[in-house]
Amino acid sequence: MTAGARHEAPLLKTPFHPRTAVLNQAKQWGRWAGYATVACFTELAHEYFAIRHAATLFDVSPMKKYRISGTDAERYLNRLLTRDVRKLRTDRVAYAVWCNDDGKVLDDGTVFRLGEKEVLLMAQERHLAWLQDSAFGYDATIEDVSEAIAGLALQGPLSCTVLKAMELDGIAQLKPFGIARFDLSGTPLTVSRTGYTGDLGYELWTEPDKALELWDRLMAAGALYRLTPIGSRALDLARIEAGFIQANVDFIAADHSVRMTRQRSPFELGLDWMVDFDKGHFVGRRALLRERETGPRYRLVGLDIEGSKPAAGALVYYGRARQVGLVTSAAWSPTAKRNIALATLQAPFADKTDGLWAEIYVNKELKWEKTAARCRIVTRPFFDPPRRRATPAPDF
Amino acid sequence: MKTHDVIVIGAGHNGLTAAAYLARAGLDVLVLERNPYIGGAAVSRELYPGFTYSNCSYVSSLMRPEIMRDLDLPRYGLQITPFRGGLTMTRDGDYIASYRDRDMHRREIARHSPRDAESYDRYSAAVMRQCRFIRPMLLETPPDPTSLLPRDLRGLWRIGRAFRDLGPAGMYETIRFWTMSMADFLDQYFENDLVKAHFTGSSIIGTGLGPRSPGSAYVMLHHHMGEVDGTIGAWGYARGGMGAISRSLAGALEAAGGAIRTDAPVARVIVRKRRVAGVALEDGEEISARAVVSGMDFRRTVLQAMEPGDLPAGLVKAARNFKIRGSSGKLNIALDGMPTFRGVPADCPALAGDLHVTETIEEFERAYDDWKNGRWSRRPYVDLMIPSLTDPTMTPPGKHYMSIFVQYVPPELADGPWTSEKRDAFGRTVIDMLSEYSPDLKDLILHMEVRTPRELEEEVGLTEGNIFQGELTLDQLMFNRPAPGYAQYRLPVRGMYMCGSSTHPGGGVMGAPGANAAREIIADLRAGKRA
Numbered sequence: 021m022t023a024g025a026r027h028e029a030p031l032l033k034t035p036f037h038p039r040t041a042v043l044n045q046a047k048q049w050g051r052w053a054g055y056a057t058v059a060c061f062t063e064l065a066h067e068y069f070a071i072r073h074a075a076t077l078f079d080v081s082p083m084k085k086y087r088i089s090g091t092d093a094e095r096y097l098n099r100l101l102t103r104d105v106r107k108l109r110t111d112r113v114a115y116a117v118w119c120n121d122d123g124k125v126l127d128d129g130t131v132f133r134l135g136e137k138e139v140l141l142m143a144q145e146r147h148l149a150w151l152q153d154s155a156f157g158y159d160a161t162i163e164d165v166s167e168a169i170a171g172l173a174l175q176g177p178l179s180c181t182v183l184k185a186m187e188l189d190g191i192a193q194l195k196p197f198g199i200a201r202f203d204l205s206g207t208p209l210t211v212s213r214t215g216y217t218g219d220l221g222y223e224l225w226t227e228p229d230k231a232l233e234l235w236d237r238l239m240a241a242g243a244l245y246r247l248t249p250i251g252s253r254a255l256d257l258a259r260i261e262a263g264f265i266q267a268n269v270d271f272i273a274a275d276h277s278v279r280m281t282r283q284r285s286p287f288e289l290g291l292d293w294m295v296d297f298d299k300g301h302f303v304g305r306r307a308l309l310r311e312r313e314t315g316p317r318y319r320l321v322g323l324d325i326e327g328s329k330p331a332a333g334a335l336v337y338y339g340r341a342r343q344v345g346l347v348t349s350a351a352w353s354p355t356a357k358r359n360i361a362l363a364t365l366q367a368p369f370a371d372k373t374d375g376l377w378a379e380i381y382v383n384k385e386l387k388w389e390k391t392a393a394r395c396r397i398v399t400r401p402f403f404d405p406p407r408r409r410a411t412p413a414p415d416f
Numbered sequence: 417m418k419t420h421d422v423i424v425i426g427a428g429h430n431g432l433t434a435a436a437y438l439a440r441a442g443l444d445v446l447v448l449e450r451n452p453y454i455g456g457a458a459v460s461r462e463l464y465p466g467f468t469y470s471n472c473s474y475v476s477s478l479m480r481p482e483i484m485r486d487l488d489l490p491r492y493g494l495q496i497t498p499f500r501g502g503l504t505m506t507r508d509g510d511y512i513a514s515y516r517d518r519d520m521h522r523r524e525i526a527r528h529s530p531r532d533a534e535s536y537d538r539y540s541a542a543v544m545r546q547c548r549f550i551r552p553m554l555l556e557t558p559p560d561p562t563s564l565l566p567r568d569l570r571g572l573w574r575i576g577r578a579f580r581d582l583g584p585a586g587m588y589e590t591i592r593f594w595t596m597s598m599a600d601f602l603d604q605y606f607e608n609d610l611v612k613a614h615f616t617g618s619s620i621i622g623t624g625l626g627p628r629s630p631g632s633a634y635v636m637l638h639h640h641m642g643e644v645d646g647t648i649g650a651w652g653y654a655r656g657g658m659g660a661i662s663r664s665l666a667g668a669l670e671a672a673g674g675a676i677r678t679d680a681p682v683a684r685v686i687v688r689k690r691r692v693a694g695v696a697l698e699d700g701e702e703i704s705a706r707a708v709v710s711g712m713d714f715r716r717t718v719l720q721a722m723e724p725g726d727l728p729a730g731l732v733k734a735a736r737n738f739k740i741r742g743s744s745g746k747l748n749i750a751l752d753g754m755p756t757f758r759g760v761p762a763d764c765p766a767l768a769g770d771l772h773v774t775e776t777i778e779e780f781e782r783a784y785d786d787w788k789n790g791r792w793s794r795r796p797y798v799d800l801m802i803p804s805l806t807d808p809t810m811t812p813p814g815k816h817y818m819s820i821f822v823q824y825v826p827p828e829l830a831d832g833p834w835t836s837e838k839r840d841a842f843g844r845t846v847i848d849m850l851s852e853y854s855p856d857l858k859d860l861i862l863h864m865e866v867r868t869p870r871e872l873e874e875e876v877g878l879t880e881g882n883i884f885q886g887e888l889t890l891d892q893l894m895f896n897r898p899a900p901g902y903a904q905y906r907l908p909v910r911g912m913y914m915c916g917s918s919t920h921p922g923g924g925v926m927g928a929p930g931a932n933a934a935r936e937i938i939a940d941l942r943a944g945k946r947a
């Protein structure tokens with residue numbers, strides 16, 4: 021942050037701002053971790069479809085990035101996270117959650133293993149205090165390097181084609197969750213095959229003063245491939261289709277919650293597969309072991325809802341009268357052609373094959389109509405194209 | 417010999433839709449297709465290396481979302497991407513564009529007529545009222561107004577109630593709308609010739625009507641009652657071309673255990689003791705089935721595949737009189753690069769939509785006159801699109817695919833039958849006209865497929881090349897489609913059905929006829945009737 025910015029503007033500019041500001045015709049901005057980020061450049065539909073159809077660029081620079089280094093980096097993280105970090109090899113990325121002592125989720129994020137003693141943890145929310153407090157007794161240094169790394173998400177079926185046009189050698193061979201390193205006129209460029217869209221895609225990381233060069237080179241390489249800058253609204257639709265949960269949307273980060281009953285465990289968020297009891301001690305383990313015995317109170321599920329009206333915020337009923345849950349994210353999925361939602365249900369109702377209804381209110385020319393729409397619990401992701409996992413990555 | 421539950425004649429998208437529903441209901445289904453490829457008029461083929469054409473239909477809106485969902489078509493590769501806007505170019509180098517953004521659109525109309533710009537919202541509300549009225553009927557079997565069966569009475573009551581809900585003014589408006597000409601309808605809202613012409617095209621696509629012919633307003637509605645993801649009236653591209661829709665249907669069919677045989681032309685339906693026994697292929701092979709459903713048009717089904725002696729004379733007569741006039745042609749062009757258009761900025765988002773050059777209703781009528789006189793229009797109406805601006809899978813990078821739908825092209829010419837020379841001359845007429853607007857177009861052409869009604873009939877099996885398998889006029893819609901008394905997908909031979917666009921709700925890549933027919937067949941087979 022530059023000194024002058026302290027009081028001048030509530031929102032900071034990302035390293036890509038000089039480009040995104042010019043392209044933002046719709047003048048829709050959002051805020052993310054203190055930065056102004058584009059909500060929509062032109063039209064939501066245009067941007068959304070570019071994700072599923074061509075290739076898109078999204079500025080992920082505001083992502084919080086913590087560098088964890090030291091001889092105990094691995095041990096430290098293995099205690100912090102619920103999954104086994106020892107299995108994460110260098111130049112691989114893993115999705116992860118971490119909990120407080122009560123086994124309630126603080127956040128989810130991605131872990132980039134850059135080396136034996138160096139790991140990057142990326143998250144939507146701020147965690148420096150927790151991360152540093154947890155480092156007591158370990159040879160691990162935690163730094164907030166958020167401002168030192170500019171990032172772009174390049175997502176969509178043509179994303180690999182764009183990188184090939186940028187002459188990133190061997191990029192098609194990069195496996196999902198792999199990391200590859202390139203050179204951007206003398207500066208390191210790190211590319212990971214990761215993203216938030218559930219499609220074929222990459223994230224590109226470099227130093228902020230190289231941000232504009234990276235942007236320009238991508239846009240030039242993508243000119244023939246309909247490479248489209250997108251805002252957060254289009255991305256949000258894609259992430260719901262991918263079935264990804266978001267902190268403070270689909271669950272409340274445990275350390276932000278005022279009402280303790282709102283806190284959720286990994287089991288309650290449907291992240292059972294990320295909890296590894298065999299790896300030894302980790303924060304929240306005892307509480308989670310107990311919960312494994314007693315069972316979770318809630319379950320986060322994917323819903324396929326009848327009709328086409330998005331069920332955002334809808335209450336979910338079992339039968340006509342019994343309220344059993346809440347929809348936290350919802351959309352008509354233009355790609356899956358279904359009315360999809362993420363919802364938290366009371367645990368006993370999360371395996372019902374019948375009898376679940378979402379109460380949806382629709383404003384029809386100033387007349388509110390209430391409909392009870394039948395819900396079916398379905399597996400996520402709602403849309404799962406084979407290209408997402410294919411190696412070598414396909415051309416389109 | 418094995419007896420299938422159902423044989424479907426023709427792997428057009430409606431035949432495939434019907435087959436997929438039938439297979440999912442647990443029936444043993446075999447689809448027989450004459451061509452070496454599937455899709456009928458919803459087809460994509462590579463005729464020039466690296467380029468995929470949507471050889472017939474080229475844009476999607478009518479395909480019912482309920483069907484995509486029921487059959488899980490996205491799982492089998494269906495992706496529809498809506499396109500942005502469209503424009504009509506003028507000879508003096510100007511244009512009128514449509515934009516998705518409401519205010520941009522209004523300002524653009526205002527450039528030509530400030531008054532009409534303000535009238536646009538009234539016009540769209542009127543169209544939307546008609547859409548609301550008709551859309552619930554699309555996936556319903558048309559009730560027979562002469563019948564007293566409970567299901568017919570229920571259906572009629574539903575329509576009656578929807579009609580009453582329109583209110584007195586809306587009821588008058590609706591009755592007039594269904595028989596009105598597009599020109600008269602537009603006159604109620606607009607005064608500027610170019611504005612009117614810009615909105616006229618969809619009222620004459622595929623028909624033997626001009627914009628001043630009664631009934632043309634409905635044809636416009638037929639093009640507006642679809643949707644993309646809930647946006648009514650929006651159109652989109654199927655990723656990979658329109659054939660991707662047929663391929664996804666085939667995927668759903670095969671996943672449900674159904675089978676498709678290509679290169680299997682059906683010569684006739686075998687009828688024994690007044691009930692269907694199967695079909696005979698052109699090479700003599702006989703395949704037996706409890707039921708046969710024809711995806712071919714009404715004329716072909718009744719007059720070619722069936723024996724007149726097996727059917728009532730009145731029905732045979734109705735099939736002979738079925739209005740199925742061809743009026744359209746199609747050019748598919750592989751381009752070496754993006755052509756420019758005089759006066760239109762290269763970054764105009766409307767270029768990704770439908771492009772036109774007909775400036776006045778008068779010009780539409782003159783083009784129509786040529787058709788009546790047995791000639792292709794000297795200045796035809798074109799619906800020109802460049803799908804590759806949106807869909808990257810259609811061409812190599814930097815190259816483009818241009819799809820040109822052309823109206824009017826007669827099925828027979830005054831000076832004798834179509835020949836390949838006349839077809840090429842027709843193609844030249846279109847390209848010469850367009851070169852006035854796009855001077856570099858000709859030089860960019862790498863390959864061109866030209867289709868007249870003759871090719872559409874021979875290659876797709878559409879009688880006279882009629883794109884809708886029969887004219888969309890009120891006398892041939894709803895309970896009159898394809899003929900009074902035969903609108904519920906059954907023919908009067910036990911086990912014989914129809915599911916093509918000749919049946920309700922008609923033409924377009926919609927799937928509704930196929931889905932409706934399947935529902936009737938399943939009900940009959942379950943009831944043990946007709947089988």
Ligand SMILES: Cc1cc2nc3c(=O)[nH]c(=O)nc-3n(C[C@H](O)[C@H](O)[C@H](O)COP(=O)(O)OP(=O)(O)OC[C@H]3O[C@@H](n4cnc5c(N)ncnc54)[C@H](O)[C@@H]3O)c2cc1C
Pocket residue numbers: 425426427428429430431448449450451454455456457458471472473474475476477478680681682683711712713744745746821872875876877878882883884885915916917918922923924925926
């Ligand atoms: C040039 C053109 C452009 C169009 N543009 C659009 C558009 O952009 N959007 C839109 O929604 N609609 C469009 N349409 C209309 C739409 O494509 C058709 O109405 C629709 O595809 C018809 O589908 P169907 O399944 O009813 O019949 P068809 O597609 O006609 O299918 C019939 C099938 O039966 C097969 N067949 C015929 N005879 C036999 C036999 N004896 N044995 C076995 N098989 C046989 C045929 O080969 C064919 O596959 C267009 C049509 C044309 C021709």
